[in-house]
Amino acid sequence: MPNPPHPGPDVHPAYWPALAYAGADEAKTHARAVRWALHAGDPDQAIEAAEAATAAAEKSRYGAEQTARYAPAKEAEARAHAEEAEATARAARRKSAFRDDWGKLFSVYVNEADGTVFATNKAPGGSGCSEY
Known part of the structure; x- marks a missing residue:
């Protein structure tokens, strides 16, 4: 999305609510990218998203x-x-907190129905499933 114009009389008033909606929609898209990056085991991409x-x-x-x-x-x-966009961004940041060592210790799965992220313990003797 291009940078928004500076406010002023030259910008149609309908632009601003459309920008609010577009930003929320874009935040949702990036939040989905976080989930898929975690699913693919790429924490750096998740952080970028x-x-x-x-x-x-x-x-x-x-x-x-x-x-x-x-x-x-x-x-x-x-x-x-x-x-809505801010709540989505907060959730995306929280889910992107999976970092470097997690790939060695956990397998990450995404529930496609609701986007919930699950991590299962791969450590010897480890068990259980944690929901994030």
């Missing part, structure tokens, strides 16, 4: 702030999208 989700949430929040200023009738909707 979580950072991208955070940046998308910032765009969404910026869109919501500008909506409040230039299109107040759509403010509640834009704020809801921004809050």
Whole structure:
């Protein structure tokens, strides 16, 4: 997504709520990338995707702030999208916390139905399954 324009009279007021929605949608896409990177055993890619989700949430929040200023009738909707984007980014950052040693100690699985990440212990004598 390109950088948003600077606020001002030249920008149509409908742009700002659309930016809030697009940022939330982009955050969801990056959160899915975190899950798939973990599933593939690539924690570095998961961390990059979580950072991208955070940046998308910032765009969404910026869109919501500008909506409040230039299109107040759509403010509640834009704020809801921004809050959703921020929650998605937080979850993506939490899930991307699987780092270097985890690949040696755990197998990571993703429940495709709801996106839940599971880690099973590969250590000798290890057992159990942890949900994240």
